[in-house]
Amino acid sequence: MKLSQAFAEQDFVITGEVGPPKGATVEEVLEGGRTMKDYVTAVNVTDNQSAVMRLGSLAVSRLLKEEGIEPVFQMVCRDRNRIALQSDLLSAEVLDIDNVLIITGDHMALGDHPGARPVFGLDSVQLLEVARGLNEGHDMEGNELEAPTDLCLGAVVSPASAQLDMQIIKLKKKVEAGAEFIQTQAVYDPVTFGEFMEKVEGLGVPIMAGIVPVKSAGMAKYMNANVSGVQVPEEIIQRMADTPKEDRKKVATEITAEFIRDIKDICQGAHIMPQGWDDIVPGAVKLAGLAD
Numbered sequence: 149m150k151l152s153q154a155f156a157e158q159d160f161v162i163t164g165e166v167g168p169p170k171g172a173t174v175e176e177v178l179e180g181g182r183t184m185k186d187y188v189t190a191v192n193v194t195d196n197q198s199a200v201m202r203l204g205s206l207a208v209s210r211l212l213k214e215e216g217i218e219p220v221f222q223m224v225c226r227d228r229n230r231i232a233l234q235s236d237l238l239s240a241e242v243l244d245i246d247n248v249l250i251i252t253g254d255h256m257a258l259g260d261h262p263g264a265r266p267v268f269g270l271d272s273v274q275l276l277e278v279a280r281g282l283n284e285g286h287d288m289e290g291n292e293l294e295a296p297t298d299l300c301l302g303a304v305v306s307p308a309s310a311q312l313d314m315q316i317i318k319l320k321k322k323v324e325a326g327a328e329f330i331q332t333q334a335v336y337d338p339v340t341f342g343e344f345m346e347k348v349e350g351l352g353v354p355i356m357a358g359i360v361p362v363k364s365a366g367m368a369k370y371m372n373a374n375v376s377g378v379q380v381p382e383e384i385i386q387r388m389a390d391t392p393k394e395d396r397k398k399v400a401t402e403i404t405a406e407f408i409r410d411i412k413d414i415c416q417g418a419h420i421m422p423q424g425w426d427d428i429v430p431g432a433v434k435l436a437g438l439a440d
Contacts (some may be wrong), residue, residue: 149218150246150300152328154189155354160438161417163220163331163356164429165192166212168203177208180426181217187430187439190218190247192331192419196227199259206236210243220302221245224253229269230278230288237282241297249302249331250275273321276301280326303327304358306377307335307344315377316347323353331419334360334371336380338410345414354416359407361400361420361428365389401428405435412436 154161164184166177181191191212195205209219221240228236240248252272256264270278278288285296303322309315319330335341335357345355360378362368365388368380384403391399408418422428433439 149189151190151220151302151354152300155329155416158189160412161354161356162188162429162433162438163190163192163417163419164188164426165194165419165421166208166426167194167197167424168205168208170200170202172203174203174208174211177203178211178215180422180424181212181215183426184429185215185217187433188420190220192220192222192249192421195222195224195251195253196259197254199226199254199256199261199264201259201261206239206243206245209240209245213244218247219245220247220249222249222251223275224251225268225270225272225275226253226256226266229267233270233275234278234282234287237279237297237299238293241282241299246298247300247302248279249304250279250327251304272303273318273325276303276322276325276327283326300328301326302329302331304331304333305355306333307341307357308333308337308379309377312344312347319348320351323351327353329353330355332356332358334358334375334378334421336362336378336384336407338407340379341411342414356417356419357407357411357415358419358421359404361404361422361425361432362388363400363423363425364396397425397428400425401431402435404428404432408432408436408438412438 166180193205193208205222209221212219250272256266282297285293305319365385368385371378420429
């Protein structure tokens with residue numbers, strides 16, 4: 149199902165996320181999808197996240213589809229030139245993948261191949277325009293396709309960014325370029341998120357709040373210090389610091405559910421990025437009152 153259709157039919161849409169393995173084994177990542185299947189509309193498949201070489205998003209997306217799990221094929225601009233990007237979008241169409249999330253991608257210096265040469269021949273706005281062109285039946289040079297794609301295109305934004313005005317300007321460009329849904333980077337403060345939603349009121353596309361469950365106080369402190377556009381409130385850090393290790397997943401599930409309840413009336417969905425704790429997704433969705 150296209151996410152655009154899901155937003156038209158559902159009051160609140162939940163998506164999950166899996167990260168392909170660093171290797172050629174797929175059972176664990178597919179099991180993660182199975183764990184979430186009955187509680188989400190779709191599952192994002194990350195594309196060499198953090199510039200770490202992994203199994204390809206396109207392959208895992210297709211395998212999830214074969215499991216009856218709707219994938220969201222993430223595509224970064226970092227690793228492919230414009231020919232390869234367009235080719236992979238055509239491939240997604242042929243492989244019956246309906247949803248594509250287009251992002252710029254982390255720089256190579258952050259990953260495990262720092263000597264690799266980044267491409268970045270297109271940024272996320274430009275690639276959205278190119279993907280929309282493929283849907284219209286032509287490549288980015290204006291050459292006619294034998295058959296167009298029919299992809300639902302998504303983009304991202306960082307509501308907690310220190311440069312929020314610039315984020316919103318770029319977000320509007322992404323929508324103009326063809327984005328049909330928006331997933332945010334991780335947010336933890338409902339007030340901050342609410343202020344962001346007020347600033348983008350009337351944008352005209354569904355927005356999903358991004359949630360990365362906090363596994364520990366140390367993880368939260370690391371994100372605050374090192375991840376741009378992420379700010380975990382001190383009360384969550386202290387709550388996890390006071391939680392025994394064996395209870396952290398339970399408390400992380402509760403925090404995730406509380407946030408969903410706080411924001412579900414001001415946006416159109418939530419995107420949960422469980423970072424390997426896949427069973428948090430069904431637990432949080434049930435605690436939030438969105439599933440039995």
